[in-house]
Amino acid sequence: MKRTMTISFASWESPIGTLTIAATADAVCAVAFNSNWQRIRTMLGDVQAQSNAMTREAISQLQAYFAGTRRTFDLPLSVHGTDFQQRTWQALRDIPYGETRSYAEQAHMIGQPQAVRAVGHTNGLNPISIIVPCHRVIAKSGKLTGYAGGLTAKQHLLALEALTRHHPAQQEITPTLRHSDHEDER
Numbered sequence: 121m122k123r124t125m126t127i128s129f130a131s132w133e134s135p136i137g138t139l140t141i142a143a144t145a146d147a148v149c150a151v152a153f154n155s156n157w158q159r160i161r162t163m164l165g166d167v168q169a170q171s172n173a174m175t176r177e178a179i180s181q182l183q184a185y186f187a188g189t190r191r192t193f194d195l196p197l198s199v200h201g202t203d204f205q206q207r208t209w210q211a212l213r214d215i216p217y218g219e220t221r222s223y224a225e226q227a228h229m230i231g232q233p234q235a236v237r238a239v240g241h242t243n244g245l246n247p248i249s250i251i252v253p254c255h256r257v258i259a260k261s262g263k264l265t266g267y268a269g270g271l272t273a274k275q276h277l278l279a280l281e282a283l284t285r286h287h288p289a290q291q292e293i294t295p296t297l298r299h300s301d302h303e304d305e306r
Contacts (some may be wrong), residue, residue, distance in 0.1 A: 130171035143174035149193035188284035218285030
């Protein structure tokens, strides 16, 4: 018998715009901007417009991140995707706070240097913005390119991290990823 998990969501007005955080009781499933929330909501299926302890904890940690007192997140994550997507999103989590990588460097990180465009596309599908830091990937030239929250939001996040990078943060904890039992086989 297939067990269904209740997914709740709550919206929060962040310094870079409205974020919608979706989570089960056990893990965060999404941190979405308005521009990609409907796509992610469809992917998640039946979601309830109410907060739960996990959405509230995610918002609390995001508030600390924006205040410059948190560099990493201590939240269990539930991310559904193909093997390629999982490796691409893991590579994002391996980019240190306050640093950037090019799409080409990220493709090398996953052992597929020819997959630069596919990496860029997959970053655009990342359902957990900020916590899975796709904002840390830029063009090889150093130019800011594509971001679900817009280039102004990406610039804000990179500036925040650059500003607070050398100041001790109160929390230094690495996020954990829990793979879904029903990952996409494509």
